Amino acid sequence: MSSKVKKRTLINDIASHLEVSIATVSLVLNGKAKQSRISDAVAERVLKYVEEVGYKPNHLAKSLRTGKTHVIGLVVEDISNPFFATVAWLIEKQAFERGYRIIYCSTDNDPAKSKELISMFRERHVDGFIIVPSDGIEDEVQNILREQTPTVLFDRFLPGLATNYVVVDGAQGTYKAAQHLLEQGFRNIAFVTTNSVQTQMEARLAGYTKALEERGLAPKVKRVVASKNAEPLIAELHAFIQENRDSCDAIIFSTNYLSIYGLEAINRLQLQIPADIAVVSYDDHDLFRLYTPAITVIAQPIESIAKNVIDILLEQLQQPNDHAMVNDNRIVLPTALVVRKSSVKQQE
Amino acid sequence: MSSKVKKRTLINDIASHLEVSIATVSLVLNGKAKQSRISDAVAERVLKYVEEVGYKPNHLAKSLRTGKTHVIGLVVEDISNPFFATVAWLIEKQAFERGYRIIYCSTDNDPAKSKELISMFRERHVDGFIIVPSDGIEDEVQNILREQTPTVLFDRFLPGLATNYVVVDGAQGTYKAAQHLLEQGFRNIAFVTTNSVQTQMEARLAGYTKALEERGLAPKVKRVVASKNAEPLIAELHAFIQENRDSCDAIIFSTNYLSIYGLEAINRLQLQIPADIAVVSYDDHDLFRLYTPAITVIAQPIESIAKNVIDILLEQLQQPNDHAMVNDNRIVLPTALVVRKSSVKQQE
């Protein structure tokens, strides 16, 4: 036989050393000493010895038995995007403190990958889901819900599905941004967005359109194909900006990565910001603070998003099993316009 | 009783439906049909039915039984740093294809947090470790090794500990960078680094020092306290650059985040790069490509690091249990100097 080197302490070892039953140990460890009327003396001895030998229950066995893993699956669009990375980090911190672990994965906004990840998380028996839904995963989310697994969506929601969600009022964000540019005297404001019809993107577009139409100005919208492939996107934006050089004095980008590609394109065209063209980005980024000139952004309330998401989820997680789940937490948070130099008209 | 809604298919269900024993099903599913001389006909029926009902074995039960979780613990310094994020992503992709899952956590280079995370991963029964070691965790790593858990360190190693590791030849990187600056005609090259004495930081410093001393020039080293708190660091660098304004015409930063803070400081001092001061950063970053001017960097071979790490780990993971582990894979990879405008002397 192989020489077993590992010698983890088991609940058995504890019980026999202390000459009590393993049930007693288990009960004490799970805080059920009182309700099982175990003497304080015994409880204390158990706790002390457990501490002494550094006994840790085997999570696998525990989960197999209880059906609870204390793990939450976090499905985001792209964990390398600072927005999602920060939200994920905040959620993880909060969850950790309350005894939950997070496992995350990125979908790259691909429905197939989203489905695969959700299914993987289900296999792993996560206790709850936090999802940034891509299009076309209504059925999967529906399934999770039917299984009574607590779930919260964020950043966007799935219209027609009764779920909890936490989103941001993107329309109000782009509306304020457009108004700000108008006040600064820019008149030909373009809006660069993706071809996505997801709720959050449509809202951002709507806010922009509304602001322009209120002033009787015609919106100019450029939609690009969402992709992580930088060069073609930069080229496309380069072409767009070049073509509209004379008919466009400001651009609002609907996501931080579009802005970054846009800045690269503007750079290559050797245009000056904001003299030749003003820029506002939806969503903040380190780069925008550091860029010369600093870029005006529509900032999302990251802390608040994370806090709301985890609060809703944990509340449902703590619900007793037979309690019917209600998924009617719909939170909409405001954005903040952070004005920097890229959108402020210079004195001539 | 609570109304059990969930109805996962179990191996039992498969067996009874097919009127074979659960052992047969298990054997077939684990590819041991042949060696258990199960008829092809039966094997096929099993596989077909399993496919049909979409049966997935319960990982928890499987792991509890086999002692293998097929999960790898990845402990990095800071997952929000693009270098670590990219390596992690590549590792995850590779591991996934070979049936392993990754769980990651950041240590922020804090020994206490590192220890906690390693212990958490052990509790979770990870099959292997990939660690970016902070100082002072020699004992924990020693423990993992003693338990025969496959482990690979990267980015740096723990001197005096016989472990597998994958690192980069940082000394050669900074040496080449310094030489490049000297060739460009810069003579007063400073080196900004942290107060860390970890192997990778010491190597980077050594390469710089060597290049200068070979030319009979005196090194000028600024050490700052490593921290994620931006403002004090920026202020410290601001002060340093200001003080040495006349005695320093180039700076090499030893990490990407130091460079970012440095750029912010240079910005605030309204110095021109490279006219007033040339800049080279160790480690690349999106920001450095996009910055005006683009920043010269010492680039690390990210793909190669990830590939080596995962290859070494998976090889050990596939080793039969009774096979004594040897931890003598020591890989040192070269860096590449990517020259951009920030370090090229302009025509006067």
Added chain:
DNA sequence: GTGAAAGCGCTAACAG
């Protein structure tokens, strides 16, 4: 070739 059965380590009735 196949099936029965013994656990992996833990929890939680239930019976004393």
Added chain:
DNA sequence: CTGTTAGCGCTTTCAC
């Protein structure tokens, strides 16, 4: 108040 015991779902030996 404490101990016995029956599983959670799966793998794997060993007897048929």
